[in-house]
Amino acid sequence: MTLDQPALAGLAPRRRRARTPEPIAEHLPVARVVVDRPQPHLDREFDYAVPASMADTAVPGARVRVRFGGQDVDGFCVARVDGSEHELAPLRRVVSAEPVLAPQVLDLARAVARRWVGTLPDVLRLAVPPRHARVEAEVPAAGDAAPPDGAGTPAPDGGAPAWSPYVGGQAFVRRVAAGEAPRAVWLALPGPAAAWADAVAQAVSVALASGRGALVVAPSAAEVAVLEAALDRAGVAAWTPAHGGRRVRLLADDGPADRYRAFLAALRGHVRCVVGTRAAAFAPVTDLGLVVCWDDGDDALEEPRAPYPHARDVLALRSEAEGAALLVGGRSRTVAAQRWVESGWARELAAARVTVRARAPRVVALTSVELAREGPAAAARLPGAAWRAARDGLGRGPVLVQVPRAGYLPAVACGTCRTLARCPSCAGPMEVAVSxxxxxxxxxxxxxASWRCPECGxxxxxxxxxxxxxxAEELGRAFPGVPVRVSGGGARLGTVPDRxxxxxSTPGAEPDATGGYAAALLLDAAVHTARVQLGVAEQALRAWLRAASLVRPASSGGVVLLVGDAAPAPTQAFVRWDPAGHASRELAERAALRLPPAAHVVVLEGARDAVRGLLARTELPAGADVLGPTPLREAPEVPEHAQATLLEPDGERVVRALVRSAWSDAPAVVGALAGAQGARAARREPVVRVRVEPSEVW
Structure with a gap:
């Protein structure tokens, strides 16, 4: 007799039913899909059959799911064609029929991937925000939105008074109003944030009044808020699904739902003005007429994810491709923007020297030479001259004190031999967090608790x-009875009242003051220029000018004191208030040394064998040269005695190499590197990190 043991409920083996092949769409039955895979050798379009049930939803620009490498992966349908040379698998499903990948954004993403040796899927992750299904139903379809409120928008010939102090400013605005595509590098005058924001808002209003769109990119949410307030004053109201409007903002801080809602509003044509941070450079603005990049020297505008594009250069590519005007501005001048001016690719917008002197405060550099007469007191962190300037300034209004570091004591050293103190467990830097x-x-x-100096004991x-x-603690003791407020870190102040x-404040977190600051003390100036970086002088001057721009003009008693022995070149440029001259000098010096941006540079980082293998496979043009590879310390703050315990084979040691060439050879260099990267990836060899046109090369 045979006994059968019954299977437990739910554990019986399931038999898969063979799927009946679904009929294929009759019209344009093949979809070309960019699959979401970062490998360089997969950076191309793949053909898939379009089932008849998806014929109307698998439109170019839609999100789809496809079978790839034995699993379902995401992708974008970028085209529908009549046929293919291959036997095709069908699309698995259409995630959404919304064509979120606009044609102009796709072209821009391809250009960015080519220029920065990246892959199209990597760029599309930056350009298209994640889907939020509920929001797609909230945003009205194209053509169904409430009519935009155009009240307060000036006519194209109405002028822009904020641009009258700048030589060529009104001409730039008139060309924007006429539908032309001028390119300008703008040096903003000293003054509160509202001054430069009003100028940008007027340029945007003129572009909108001419029937074209505008896109403004700023480094952080604080600058975006200032721009939004200026656009409100100019009559460019914020958009809502219920009441309409003329602008939206794209900020990652707003959350996925709000960000996707703003993205759809621009995509569906409800607004033609987008303001945001670096990812907004890819916003799908219809009929783009003006792109603006404010404060292009800020590190926040450089994308930290592959392929590491800079928002300034992305906007420059977009302005050329879509025939839009380009405006790159700031209180200072970057060397990259200066190269555009000197090459004639862009025009300079700057005020006359007499106007600059009338708007700027008096700047005094308190170096050790100027303080020598004070004797031993010259070594004090707040010398007598700075103390007197703060005391006099407090009699007229608020006084700004800029400090390079946040916290209490962010770095400590041995009291005997002055060696920087390191953690005995992880070799990290030590600090005192609170008083x-x-x-x-x-x-x-x-x-x-038991720290002992490894050098002297x-x-x-x-x-x-x-x-x-x-x-702040020291100033509170030096000026009893005076309120002391701190801005920086996680707590940034708003506007400071005029008392x-x-x-x-730390650099970049300086709040505006009603009526301007009476004085400013920029302490520890040497810290700004003590770093070993290529753009250290440029960044120091930018930080000083940002703070000094908030101080009242010299005619109203405004004074700025730079305390410390900083590098001479940025110090002199700051005293003269001449960021354009400093940028021109920096560019000339870098041209003599063939350093970026005078030369085109690509940085390769990875294991020594991988970097050598990539260079051996790359056919560089004759004018290109290779510097390195040299060992790279991933954590330069780790001391030598801690690094000596790390044993690794020479071929696996992380190194860096530079590929340097003339700008005319740049397309050939990046094309050769992209091809070599793809060949290595196809052979599953280690991929090298490639950074094209980085702001820093060491």
């Missing part, structure tokens, strides 16, 4: 860097 607190590691957070610690919190107060 009276113990020293601890900034990386792992462990307290340094000392146990005492001394301050090396002083942060905003310690500075006596000390405002301690």
């Amino acid at each position: 009276g607190g113990p020293a601890g590691c900034r990386v792992c957070g462990r307290p340094a 000392g146990t005492a610690l001394r301050a090396v860097r002083v942060g905003t919190e310690r500075t 006596p107060a000390l405002v301690v």
